[in-house]
Amino acid sequence: MTSRADAYLPALDRAVAHTRTWLTSLPGRRIPPRLSVDELADGLGGPLPDGPTDAGAVIDLLAECVEPGLMAMPSGRFFGWVIGGTLPAALAADWLTAAWDQNSGMRFATPGTVAVEEAAATWLLDLLGLPADADVGFVTGGTMANFTGLAAGRQQVLTDHGWDLDRLGLTGAPRVRVLVGEERHGTVDLALRYLGLGAPTPVAADAAGRIRLDALADALYAGSGPTIVCLQAGNLHSGAFDPLGPAIALAKQHGAWVHVDGAFGLWAGASPRLRHLVEGYETADSWASDAHKTLNVPYDCGIAIVARSRAVRDAMGIQASYLVHAEGPGDPLDKVPELSRRARGIPVWAALRSLGRSGVAELVDGLAGHARAIAEGIATVEGAEILNDVVFTQVCAAFGDDQRTRAVTARILADGTAWMSGSRWRGRDVLRVSVSNWSTDARDVALTVEAVRRAALAR
Numbered sequence: 001m002t003s004r005a006d007a008y009l010p011a012l013d014r015a016v017a018h019t020r021t022w023l024t025s026l027p028g029r030r031i032p033p034r035l036s037v038d039e040l041a042d043g044l045g046g047p048l049p050d051g052p053t054d055a056g057a058v059i060d061l062l063a064e065c066v067e068p069g070l071m072a073m074p075s076g077r078f079f080g081w082v083i084g085g086t087l088p089a090a091l092a093a094d095w096l097t098a099a100w101d102q103n104s105g106m107r108f109a110t111p112g113t114v115a116v117e118e119a120a121a122t123w124l125l126d127l128l129g130l131p132a133d134a135d136v137g138f139v140t141g142g143t144m145a146n147f148t149g150l151a152a153g154r155q156q157v158l159t160d161h162g163w164d165l166d167r168l169g170l171t172g173a174p175r176v177r178v179l180v181g182e183e184r185h186g187t188v189d190l191a192l193r194y195l196g197l198g199a200p201t202p203v204a205a206d207a208a209g210r211i212r213l214d215a216l217a218d219a220l221y222a223g224s225g226p227t228i229v230c231l232q233a234g235n236l237h238s239g240a241f242d243p244l245g246p247a248i249a250l251a252k253q254h255g256a257w258v259h260v261d262g263a264f265g266l267w268a269g270a271s272p273r274l275r276h277l278v279e280g281y282e283t284a285d286s287w288a289s290d291a292h293k294t295l296n297v298p299y300d301c302g303i304a305i306v307a308r309s310r311a312v313r314d315a316m317g318i319q320a321s322y323l324v325h326a327e328g329p330g331d332p333l334d335k336v337p338e339l340s341r342r343a344r345g346i347p348v349w350a351a352l353r354s355l356g357r358s359g360v361a362e363l364v365d366g367l368a369g370h371a372r373a374i375a376e377g378i379a380t381v382e383g384a385e386i387l388n389d390v391v392f393t394q395v396c397a398a399f400g401d402d403q404r405t406r407a408v409t410a411r412i413l414a415d416g417t418a419w420m421s422g423s424r425w426r427g428r429d430v431l432r433v434s435v436s437n438w439s440t441d442a443r444d445v446a447l448t449v450e451a452v453r454r455a456a457l458a459r
């Protein structure tokens with residue numbers, strides 16, 4: 001008789017073999033997928049078989065059918081959106097997290113995985129220079145990290161104005177004004193929608209996309225009542241950072257809660273060379289980041305950090321007779337929107353433990369250095385123009401008029417050597433390059449610049 005454990009091994013061995021094939025294909029692989037969802041549907045779908053299939057055979061079928069539909073997102077030459085790769089220790093730790101299968105909501109129930117996450121949280125606060133007693137919640141991504149920080153803010157500013165949100169809800173509550181830079185990320189608006197706070201008040205930004213302090217001051221003076229200010233560490237197009245320290249000080253003069261969306265940019269705080277970009281950010285009330293972007297852990301992993309733990313626990317905590325609650329440090333389930341959750345902080349622990357303090361700084365500096373090198377390379381292409389000051393990991397380029405920029409972008413994607421998407425920024429079509437993979441190296445940079453050059457010179 002095979003044991004229960006033996007039942008897993010053939011399928012896991014197949015998964016290891018397919019993983020090896022995938023990872024070794026990355027350096028030489030064209031980036032785009034070869035087939036569309038609809039073209040993949042036949043192999044993966046059709047009628048559900050009437051009976052069981054062997055687990056190893058299922059994994060083989062899955063890997064073979066999916067392969068032509070995989071985008072080489074973990075490639076060192078993938079520069080679309082802001083994606084990040086996966087560090088070796090983080091990927092392996094993620095597998096273990098799945099194998100351990102701990103529902104990591106309570107310290108009492110799953111001490112092993114909660115201890116790992118708490119260690120990761122302590123390291124994160126230390127590396128980023130954020131308050132050591134802040135609550136850290138591991139959520140699915142930046143969207144939910146923004147949601148968590150803004151929910152804590154909503155809780156606090158309404159409490160400050162004498163409104164009992166838990167009992168009365170938002171109906172009849174004083175209106176919460178939310179001031180945001182005009183170039184904030186769309187997920188801030190999304191989180192505000194989840195929270196029933198409606199559309200935020202946009203505040204003018206400068207040419208780099210940073211919130212303007214004079215405009216923020218005007219907006220703060222123009223109203224009163226419960227107020228949240230949401231700032232940005234890392235603009236999607238320019239990589240620029242809002243003037244965080246002064247903006248937070250200004251907002252605090254008006255009693256506002258200040259949240260910082262640093263999905264990819266918060267990590268500048270872990271680099272002595274780039275730390276100046278986030279100067280003063282530790283005086284905010286909450287911060288959102290992604291580990292699946294700059295830190296290079298697998299999807300999905302975001303980080304919600306809240307300095308005032310009362311507010312986040314009031315907003316997110318749940319008390320029930322069948323749970324076992326921890327006092328003091330609180331339970332993971334008090335700090336995130338979910339009750340049940342995987343221990344997604346474990347890959348964060350592994351990433352940090354494998355890199356060490358200097359390794360994290362080198363990772364962040366390396367991404368920014370490659371972004372600068374790509375910008376310098378593209379700048380040598382005839383007719384190309386770099387539109388942003390490359391202070392971090394983002395580059396925006398144009399190639400003359402919008403039509404030509406779009407054509408060059410389309411040719412880069414068709415070429416497949418590297419991948420970067422088009423966008424529109426400050427009224428222009430742009431080619432957007434976002435460097436976020438630990439494995440990008442000088443060769444990737446050179447191949448990418450040459451691909452851009454080919455695309456720009458073709459007619």
Ligand SMILES: *Cc1c(COP(=O)(O)O)cnc(C)c1O
Nearest residue numbers: 082141142143185187263264290
């Ligand atoms: C990616 C991103 C988000 C959203 O994060 P998800 O992980 O996609 O949910 C929010 N803000 C900024 C600045 C981002 O780059």
